[in-house]
Amino acid sequence: MKNRGEQQKAEQAEEMSLLPEERLLFQLRRLYRQYGYRPYRMSKFEKYELYAGNKDFLVSDRIITFNDANGELLALKPDVTLSIVKSAQFRENRVERLYYQENVYRPSGSDGQFREILQCGLECIGDLDSYGLFEVLQLADASLRIVSENSVLCFSHLGILKSLFGMLHASELQQKQLLSLIAARNLHELSAFFEERAWNTGLLRDVEALLTLSCPLAHLPEKLGALELSWLEEDVMQELRLLAELSSRTEDRTQFDFSVINDIHYYNGLVFQGFVRGVSEKLLSGGRYDSLLTRMDRKGAAAGFAVYISLLEQLLRPQEDVEADVLLLYDAETDPKELQAAADAMRREGKSVSAQRRAEGQFAQVLDLRKEAGHA
16 A cells, blocks of 8 residues: 555656646545545536526526436536535535536537536535635635636625625616626716716715725725724624634635626625636636525525636646657667667656657657767
């Protein structure tokens, strides 16, 4: 049986042999296992009724369906979270920590065409407390850093918006319009929107102040307190204080951004989005979604996120063009033992090696062992 050191070396060797996308997924799975998350696997399709009854929780209401041999209507899964929540069982003082690596099938991009989208993520479901919620936020940030150090995790709290809507007595349509303006940071249109409805100008100034506020989670309660938002509900502030206290004990790279909305019908508290330099869209999205559990007659609370691996093609493609780390060039005069020794030495360093008699293809490094005239 391997000891811990031997196991780590074996894992490192396995990791180095993988393609960039495979290596990233390997590192994410390892990260989630370190926090006690277990793998969750599901079929490529579910009964259509699961999605039909929860279309407002999906990114798009367009779903690929088909009939099985028994005539039952099935759907290629457009979402993973719904399947996990469907099977969740609440136990007091217990949370289920699950991670997944799955393809989903839904419209994507400006053309609205259906695509197979690879995502990796996790869900924390059950008797969720502030520690569990903060851990999800931590793992979201750690996931981004595995992808790139040039990343940022932006967060907000939908409880702030809901408190604001309550003060404004905003209708559902007005809420939707406000969400769009806040997400776009359109201060000019926001001002006009408030003026047309003769809404309190003090509340408009509060919204403008929130949209200009940027700080780590650890400093947010203090910054919000300085804004004197008398309308902000105390339970929202209390949750943020608990999260900030946990955050103050770690390396805090998060940034408050009031324009981070996500789906207000899906999420009900902390929400966050992750961005990586070189990727034009948000790479990670998640938050707390107790509302979905209530909708599906499940007790407890839940939080989670997804990393959209398919978007990383922009970053990974240049590396995937490389056939191997090292090209070993040799000819008929090269000593086979010297060739073998050179290849073995570099493979022990974790590099991939291709031995060829012709320089062709893309390689990070070339080592020429040819002996014939003109090559020595």
